[in-house]
Amino acid sequence: MILVGQFDSPFVRRVAIALHHYGIPFERRVLSVFKDFEAMLNVNPLGKVPSLVLDDGETLFDSRAIIDYLDGIADPALRLAPTEEPQRRQVLKIEVVGIGLAEKVYERGLEYSRRAPGSSDPDWRARLEAQIRSTCGWLENLTPSPWLFGETFTRADLAVAVAMQYLERVVPELDSSNAFPRLQAHRRHCEALAAFAAVQDSTDEARASGWRPEPPS
C-alpha cells in the first residue's frame, strides 16, 4: 500500500498511525496539496490528501473512508471500532467531531497561510475560532478515563488526539493545554502508544510546502 500525503496533515498522520496500529506495512508518497497540486489531481480528483493506493492499484480517498476500510481488513483483535450498536455509532460520532475539529483548525490556518496579504476576513476567523473552542469544550466534557469511549483505544481517540496535537502546533495562542486539560492528558496518553510515536507531525514537510507559523497576535 502507498499512503499519499505529508505528515503535517492530521488526516494523513491519522491514517499512518492506524496502519502502524494494525501492523499493515506501507510506503509513503510525499506529495503536497499545494506544491504538487497537478500531481495531486492525478491521484485524487479533489486534489486532497490522504489517499491510499492499494496493492491492486485501486485508490481510496479521505481518512475516515480509508480507516473504515482498514478496520474491516485488520485482525479483529486490533479493530478500532466496535461492530455492535449502539457502541459503534457512539464511537463514530466522537470520531466525526475529532475530524471536524482538525478541519476547522486547517481552515483557520488557510486564512493566514494561503490568502493574499490583507485579504483574510476577521469575522470568518472569529467564527472558526468559536467552532474550535466549542468543539474542544464538547470533547472535554466527555471526560476521557483514559479513553474517550469504553475500555480500549478506538477511532474516537485517534481522531481527537491527532486533532489536539495539530491545534497546539498551528494555533498555540489558543493555549489548548491549559484551556482543555482533560483533552491534553488524553492526548499524552495516546502519544505514549507506539503507533503514535512512529508517526510524528512533520513541520519540515509543512515548511517545504510553504507553511509558516503565524506571527504572534
Ligand SMILES: N[C@@H](CCC(=O)N[C@@H](CS)C(=O)NCC(=O)O)C(=O)O
Ligand atoms: N475529511 C478529510 C479532510 C482532508 C483534508 O482536508 N486534507 C487537506 C490537507 S490537511 C487537503 O487535502 N487540502 C487541500 C484542499 O482541500 O484543497 C479527511 O479526513 O481526509
